[in-house]
Amino acid sequence: MSLFDRFRARLDERAAQDLSRTRRLAGSPTAPRQRVDGRELLLFCSNDYLGLADHPELIAALQEGAARWGVGAGASHLISGHSEAHEALEAELGAWARDCIPEARALTLCTGYMANLALLTGLADREDAELFSERLNHASLIDGARLARARKSIYADLDQLEAQLRASTAATKLIVTDAVFSMDGHLAPLRELLALAECFDALLLVDDAHGFGVLGPRGRGSLAHCGLRSERLVWMGTLGKAAGVAGAFIAAHPTLIEWLLQTSRPTIFTTASPPALAHALLKSLALIEGEEGERRRAQLELLRDQLATGLAPLAATRGWQLPASDTPIQPLIVGENAAALALSGQLEAAGLRVPAIRPPTVPAGTARLRITLCADHRSEDLNALMLALSAFEPFQGG
Numbered sequence: 576m577s578l579f580d581r582f583r584a585r586l587d588e589r590a591a592q593d594l595s596r597t598r599r600l601a602g603s604p605t606a607p608r609q610r611v612d613g614r615e616l617l618l619f620c621s622n623d624y625l626g627l628a629d630h631p632e633l634i635a636a637l638q639e640g641a642a643r644w645g646v647g648a649g650a651s652h653l654i655s656g657h658s659e660a661h662e663a664l665e666a667e668l669g670a671w672a673r674d675c676i677p678e679a680r681a682l683t684l685c686t687g688y689m690a691n692l693a694l695l696t697g698l699a700d701r702e703d704a705e706l707f708s709e710r711l712n713h714a715s716l717i718d719g720a721r722l723a724r725a726r727k728s729i730y731a732d733l734d735q736l737e738a739q740l741r742a743s744t745a746a747t748k749l750i751v752t753d754a755v756f757s758m759d760g761h762l763a764p765l766r767e768l769l770a771l772a773e774c775f776d777a778l779l780l781v782d783d784a785h786g787f788g789v790l791g792p793r794g795r796g797s798l799a800h801c802g803l804r805s806e807r808l809v810w811m812g813t814l815g816k817a818a819g820v821a822g823a824f825i826a827a828h829p830t831l832i833e834w835l836l837q838t839s840r841p842t843i844f845t846t847a848s849p850p851a852l853a854h855a856l857l858k859s860l861a862l863i864e865g866e867e868g869e870r871r872r873a874q875l876e877l878l879r880d881q882l883a884t885g886l887a888p889l890a891a892t893r894g895w896q897l898p899a900s901d902t903p904i905q906p907l908i909v910g911e912n913a914a915a916l917a918l919s920g921q922l923e924a925a926g927l928r929v930p931a932i933r934p935p936t937v938p939a940g941t942a943r944l945r946i947t948l949c950a951d952h953r954s955e956d957l958n959a960l961m962l963a964l965s966a967f968e969p970f971q972g973g
């Protein structure tokens with residue numbers, strides 16, 4: 576078999592398991608109604624929970640940022656790419672973090688994926704460290720753990736984690752978890768995890784990609800939502816989801832941040848993100864914590880309750896599972912890959928886009944529709960979704 580035939584055969588294998596993926600072509604800005612492949616659809620799939628990605632004040636802020644700062648940063652933060660805009664953004668995020676982490680300092684990065692690589696390779700860089708990683712963690716945390724030189728243990732629940740911590744002789748212990756599990760929408764037991772971190776002298780790294788901006792007082796995320804406060808907390812958040820722009824941050828004890836800044840390769844060997852983005856993000860933070868953010872979070876809660884109440888009887892009659900979720904991520908677990916694809920396909924025929932999520936993103940046998948809500952959805956949009964779901968004929972195929 577030739578080189579290319581080998582890859583072609585592997586692609587064919589994936590296709591036979593209903594695992595092929597395609598990119599859809601967006602023809603208009605991120606919003607509940609978007610042109611997709613030339614057709615207007617009602618979407619329940621973006622992580623733009625607050626509906627800020629196409630907000631006029633953010634667009635104006637980005638334009639202003641570009642006029643003030645130009646386009647590219649030109650070099651990494653340590654060379655010449657660290658602008659006053661980046662510095663101001665880090666100062667503001669640091670102030671947010673100090674609600675939960677005394678004396679916290681923040682560092683911004685180009686993406687959440689890179690932030691997690693930076694965190695895990697930076698803090699677990701030696702064999703005398705051990706990572707304790709939640710089984711459902713996001714791929715970027717799994718990849719970070721693979722790259723880190725530390726030992727790794729995967730835990731499925733608090734009891735298992737406690738046993739692993741008790742057995743560990745590592746000098747530096749790091750518990751790593753998503754705050755909100757991205758494919759399930761439920762919150763990690765952060766309070767209990769912090770108690771274990773305190774008991775076993777560990778750090779607790781929390782990836783708040785889906786809680787930042789959405790949960791907690793003034794949208795300050797999952798740590799504030801749970802009322803946590805400790806210098807053992809390391810808070811990572813992304814700025815391309817609820818914040819509506821792009822990028823990510825790590826906030827932690829200033830010594831840890833200085834360590835990452837000095838040593839972590841994903842922060843050192845990459846060009847800083849455009850300063851105009853940092854400028855726009857300052858506006859995004861102001862929107863999130865202000866009245867506009869409050870109004871949008873209240874709308875999300877109304878939508879979430881409407882959907883959960885409306886879907887429960889339907890899911891029960893179809894044998895679908897609707898795990899409880901306190902967040903705008905509402906999974907509808909269908910089971911088989913083909914069934915999830917058929918359901919997603921029928922919804923799309925009806926003008927609605929709700930992607931099917933399949934392994935390896937979720938465990939085998941739990942293929943699902945991942946419904947995500949946006950503050951710009953209207954109550955009628957949810958009615959349209961529930962109507963289309965109730966019309967689904969399980970054995971008709973997609």
Ligand SMILES: *Cc1c(COP(=O)(O)O)cnc(C)c1O
Nearest residue numbers: 686687688713715757784813815
């Ligand atoms: C999206 C996501 C990331 C990656 O963030 P990007 O900024 O998109 O690279 C990391 N962790 C979790 C839990 C995510 O959902």
